Amino acid sequence: MAARKHSRQRDSILQFLMTRKDHPTADIIYMNVRQRNPSISLGTVYRNLTLLAENGEIKRLNMGDGVDHFDADTSPHYHLFCEKCGGVVDLKMEDIDSVIEKAAAHFDGHVAGHVTYFYGTCSRCMESGDF
Amino acid sequence: MAARKHSRQRDSILQFLMTRKDHPTADIIYMNVRQRNPSISLGTVYRNLTLLAENGEIKRLNMGDGVDHFDADTSPHYHLFCEKCGGVVDLKMEDIDSVIEKAAAHFDGHVAGHVTYFYGTCSRCMESGDF
DNA sequence: AATGAAAACAGTAATCACTACTATTTTTGG
């Protein structure tokens, strides 16, 4: 296996992601990290996000909007996609991994895991009735 | 609202989709429908799949693999993405929409629905230990 | 500190799924 070497760019990306709770996309991360590191390239952002996700340091989220979102909080929790503002917010709720057993009950193959996310309206969009 | 007109192409697409239980992608549908209707264009396939999905005649599935899958079975059921063969199979299991209440319990916004799918190994890939 | 191979980089080109556009063909109510 290839030895991982340190990189300032990867540090910047991870550090920025840890300050955000809104699960930004690669493009948002790129635009922000560029303020501190103007010469960073978009390809570097993508490559490092993939490296970090493969290494378990961050999570890659598929929220059904055609763009990958990233989360530096790797503890188990769930997400909601706001259909009004397009944002992604955390959802504190009890663990629902028991759905895996329910899925496995009448299935011949092997159920390794599940992906669950919610959609609706975030609290901020509920307040501002701008929609 | 625009009056829907009949189209042979839309018929072919829906008819083909009803013969398949593996939730094909637009591209797979295109290649197959083209055997009966060689002049159909890929854009027509995409447009009609969207029309049919908006009309509730089929379902558009997001299985996290970056490609939309389509299902002519609109009854409530779940799906598993096979990590070995990349296929999508049906999963008969009890309804788990109660997760919506669990999600809403400690949430200030509004939870409209959820997306849940499973991943693992389909029964066919379990049998053939080719992997 | 010097060195050299592996890793990472910036910048750009390419890919892939999908959507938009346009001139032509089909459908359908009257």
Place this chain on the structure above:
DNA sequence: CCAAAAATAGTAGTGATTACTGTTTTCATT
């Protein structure tokens, strides 16, 4: 039969992501 609306084929464009390439950075070993 006829014309307006809808749909089509074919092509061009878009947006997110990946691949490629020559250069720079990292770092274990000297």
